[in-house]
Amino acid sequence: MASNLINQNKTALAALGFLALLTGGALLALAVAALQSSSGFTSAFDTYFLRIAGFTLWQAALSTLLSVVPAVFVARALHRHPIFFGRSLVLRLMALPLALPALIAALGLLALFGRAGVAAPFLSWAFDTRWPGIYGLGGIVLAHVFFNMPLATRLFLMALDAVPNDHWRLAAQLGFTPFVRFRLLEWPAIKSTISGVALIVFLLCATSFTLVLTLGGGPQATTIEVAIYQALRFDYAPQRAVAFAIVQLVFALVIAAIASRFVVAEPVRNNDVLRAKLMRPKSLEAMMNITLMAAAAIFIAAPMLAIVARGLEADVSKLVTQPAVISAILTSLTLASLASILCCFLATALLSARSTTITNYALRGGGVLLSVSPIVIGAGWFVALQGVINPLKAAPVLIVAVNAIMALPFVLHMLAPSWAASRARHDRLAASLGVSGFTRFRLVEGIALRGPILAALAFAAALSLGDLGVVALFGSDNLQTLPSLLFARLGSYRSDDAAGLALLLMVLCLGLLRLADLLIDKETRR
Amino acid sequence: MKAVSLENVRFAYPGNEQMRFNFSVGAGERLAIMGASGSGKSTLLHLLAGFETPQSGSIISGNMDMTSVEPAARPVSILFQDNNLFGHLTVSQNIGLGIAPRLKFSKAENQAVEIALTKVGLTGLGKRLPYELSGGERQRAALARALLRDKPVLLLDEPFAALGPAMRVEMLDLVMQLQIEKNLTVIMVTHNPDDAEHFATRIGFVENGQLSATMPADALQQPPKGSALADYLGSKQNKT
Numbered sequence: 029m030a031s032n033l034i035n036q037n038k039t040a041l042a043a044l045g046f047l048a049l050l051t052g053g054a055l056l057a058l059a060v061a062a063l064q065s066s067s068g069f070t071s072a073f074d075t076y077f078l079r080i081a082g083f084t085l086w087q088a089a090l091s092t093l094l095s096v097v098p099a100v101f102v103a104r105a106l107h108r109h110p111i112f113f114g115r116s117l118v119l120r121l122m123a124l125p126l127a128l129p130a131l132i133a134a135l136g137l138l139a140l141f142g143r144a145g146v147a148a149p150f151l152s153w154a155f156d157t158r159w160p161g162i163y164g165l166g167g168i169v170l171a172h173v174f175f176n177m178p179l180a181t182r183l184f185l186m187a188l189d190a191v192p193n194d195h196w197r198l199a200a201q202l203g204f205t206p207f208v209r210f211r212l213l214e215w216p217a218i219k220s221t222i223s224g225v226a227l228i229v230f231l232l233c234a235t236s237f238t239l240v241l242t243l244g245g246g247p248q249a250t251t252i253e254v255a256i257y258q259a260l261r262f263d264y265a266p267q268r269a270v271a272f273a274i275v276q277l278v279f280a281l282v283i284a285a286i287a288s289r290f291v292v293a294e295p296v297r298n299n300d301v302l303r304a305k306l307m308r309p310k311s312l313e314a315m316m317n318i319t320l321m322a323a324a325a326i327f328i329a330a331p332m333l334a335i336v337a338r339g340l341e342a343d344v345s346k347l348v349t350q351p352a353v354i355s356a357i358l359t360s361l362t363l364a365s366l367a368s369i370l371c372c373f374l375a376t377a378l379l380s381a382r383s384t385t386i387t388n389y390a391l392r393g394g395g396v397l398l399s400v401s402p403i404v405i406g407a408g409w410f411v412a413l414q415g416v417i418n419p420l421k422a423a424p425v426l427i428v429a430v431n432a433i434m435a436l437p438f439v440l441h442m443l444a445p446s447w448a449a450s451r452a453r454h455d456r457l458a459a460s461l462g463v464s465g466f467t468r469f470r471l472v473e474g475i476a477l478r479g480p481i482l483a484a485l486a487f488a489a490a491l492s493l494g495d496l497g498v499v500a501l502f503g504s505d506n507l508q509t510l511p512s513l514l515f516a517r518l519g520s521y522r523s524d525d526a527a528g529l530a531l532l533l534m535v536l537c538l539g540l541l542r543l544a545d546l547l548i549d550k551e552t553r554r
Numbered sequence: 555m556k557a558v559s560l561e562n563v564r565f566a567y568p569g570n571e572q573m574r575f576n577f578s579v580g581a582g583e584r585l586a587i588m589g590a591s592g593s594g595k596s597t598l599l600h601l602l603a604g605f606e607t608p609q610s611g612s613i614i615s616g617n618m619d620m621t622s623v624e625p626a627a628r629p630v631s632i633l634f635q636d637n638n639l640f641g642h643l644t645v646s647q648n649i650g651l652g653i654a655p656r657l658k659f660s661k662a663e664n665q666a667v668e669i670a671l672t673k674v675g676l677t678g679l680g681k682r683l684p685y686e687l688s689g690g691e692r693q694r695a696a697l698a699r700a701l702l703r704d705k706p707v708l709l710l711d712e713p714f715a716a717l718g719p720a721m722r723v724e725m726l727d728l729v730m731q732l733q734i735e736k737n738l739t740v741i742m743v744t745h746n747p748d749d750a751e752h753f754a755t756r757i758g759f760v761e762n763g764q765l766s767a768t769m770p771a772d773a774l775q776q777p778p779k780g781s782a783l784a785d786y787l788g789s790k791q792n793k794t
Contacts (some may be wrong), residue, residue, distance in 0.1 A: 192636075194634045194636065194637035194638070197625075197632070197634070198637075198638070199639075200625035201603060201604075201625045201626055201628075202626060202631075202651050203624075203626025203627075203655060204655055212640060212643070212657075213640070307607060348712055396656070414604075
């Protein structure tokens with residue numbers, strides 16, 4: 029029985045083994061290091077730790093509040109107007125931050141609200157003082173809202189879409205006012221999902237790295253995640269890094285465990301065309317809704333437009349002839365391709381497991397992976413390798429491996445529905461013909477699910493391409509990716525170069541996201 | 555006297571064939587509407603309730619043209635096959651929505667809800683949540699709300715289709731009893747010829763999005779030879 033299970037699921041078990049090795053190895057290294065010097069471990073918990081832990085929680089709580097509350101009303105507005113010109117554009121805009129590198133968003137927001145930003149003169153006038161810029165808490169929270177408000181909006185909209193159309197008909201027949209409708213229909217739908225959404229957003233904000241690194245201002249505005257990186261790369265204080273990484277890990281796992289108890293709505297499509305006739309907001313409400321949607325759309329689009337504007341001012345054509353830039357582009361493309369191939373290989377192996385138990389565990393485990401931050405895994409391997417080789421030498425391998433597992437939860441989520449449909453359709457036939465393993469993949473899913481697989485590859489590549497986390501930890505002058513080169517140019521105040529690189533990176537990432545969208549659309553239209 | 559009439563009403567979903575309705579129902583009549591799936595039966599009820607707006611033609615109730623009247627202001631109540639109750643509100647609250655959408659009930663309103671509960675045989679179940687009721691009890695609760703709204707026209711969109719045969723007859727009898735008591739006009743969409751025969755005084759048959767005449771319920775016994783109704787009934791006809 030047991031040997032059967034192993035024989036029939038070799039590839040899936042190998043994939044699980046790889047995941048266990050990569051995460052488990054890092055955690056083991058952290059644990060061993062902590063035990064080896066328990067005094068160093070405990071002395072890490074000083075007032076500095078308390079301050080950054082406090083800041084981590086405070087900025088995450090604030091970011092969550094400011095992301096989730098507006099999202100309730102933006103989602104409601106979008107739901108009240110199921111059909112209007114530009115609605116699909118707004119929805120697509122809401123999906124962009126998912127694939128936009130954090131570094132780019134930070135730069136875009138700085139270009140708008142920084143000390144020398146587009147809005148600075150107006151802000152100086154409005155507050156009657158020279159606008160100080162957004163480094164510190166303000167910038168971090170603003171950037172977190174930029175990423176998470178659209179995410180929360182999309183999740184709330186899904187919850188509202190799941191309300192049966194009959195209920196909107198009843199609301200019309202019973203003559204509900206907008207307020208009663210919100211209280212009796214919209215709010216209960218959103219309430220069922222708001223705790224889960226808020227916890228996910230809180231977790232993302234508490235463990236975000238790049239935004240805090242670029243927008244944080246010195247020790248006043250540092251989070252645990254960034255402190256781990258600083259301890260390893262600047263202070264040479266591995267004990268502190270280990271202590272912080274363990275705290276971060278336990279904290280994230282607890283939040284993830286609580287979040288997993290709350291449901292996030294499954295996508296259900298009720299007929300928009302039917303609903304549109306039931307939604308006839310009166311002009312006052314319609315005006316408020318339109319203002320709200322426009323404000324949200326401008327808030328999301330403006331930083332990206334600022335990147336485009338600044339990038340076009342910089343001489344991109346000259347920039348791409350610099351050897352350092354060419355080498356960074358090639359490195360980035362190579363590492364991102366490898367990471368996305370590895371990620372999709374892991375995902376397909378897990379989804380194709382003969383035993384559905386393995387697949388189910390993989391899908392559930394994906395959420396846990398989200399909470400294990402790349403910096404924590406990176407820190408673990410940094411400490412583990414330290415005595416053996418120069419950790420920086422292992423950089424390419426670790427960047428590929430960690431980026432692959434970072435993208436894995438998203439890719440599993442993208443592929444799972446079509447995979448399940450294909451299995452329901454082909455499992456019995458394949459079993460009766462004795463087609464299994466790679467042959468099965470080549471003959472069935474490899475062809476039938478080519479669209480979703482290519483979309484997943486493109487999406488995973490976009491995520492890896494924009495990542496600054498692991499490369500910041502392991503990168504060196506010998507290994508620069510586009511984001512790390514961009515970060516270095518920022519650090520040396522070559523803002524024209526930075527602007528050009530930012531445009532380049534944004535176009536690459538959003539181009540890949542668009543490609544993924546097109547592939548998925550083509551699939552659903554078939 | 556005519557309770558409701560549709561005069562040259564035309565309607566189409568984008569990209570679909572146009573539907574045409576031209577018929578009337580007398581006050582106190584029980585009309586059963588039959589027809590194949592997708593023939594436009596539910597759309598007909600949605601037009602009457604105001605969830606859809608005709609492209610042309612008018613919908614008249616009594617002396618009132620209600621073609622462009624808001625759903626809430628029309629003299630109709632509707633029961634769906636499902637989703638008639640809000641899952642997070644108690645049965646009493648769900649029923650009370652019929653008279654007080656803000657869920658603040660006066661003493662008299664509370665009493666009215668209790669009376670409605672009793673009328674549909676749900677005495678004492680007001681505090682329960684919908685998921686604690688059986689399918690039949692949920693439809694009784696929806697019926698109680700319709701009673702409380704006290705509109706002269708009741709639209710039934712296959713509300714008993716998911717119930718067993720005995721329960722269906724029981725529910726139809728309850729509706730009939732209330733219909734007679736209040737002299738309601740009932741329009742019921744159904745797939746089931748037995749239900750139509752048991753319940754209706756007249757029947758209408760929708761085919762290709764058209765309904766232009768209704769006939770006495772006896773037509774179910776002997777549908778005109780070669781008619782669409784005869785084709786639809788098929789085996790039932792051979793049985794009798």
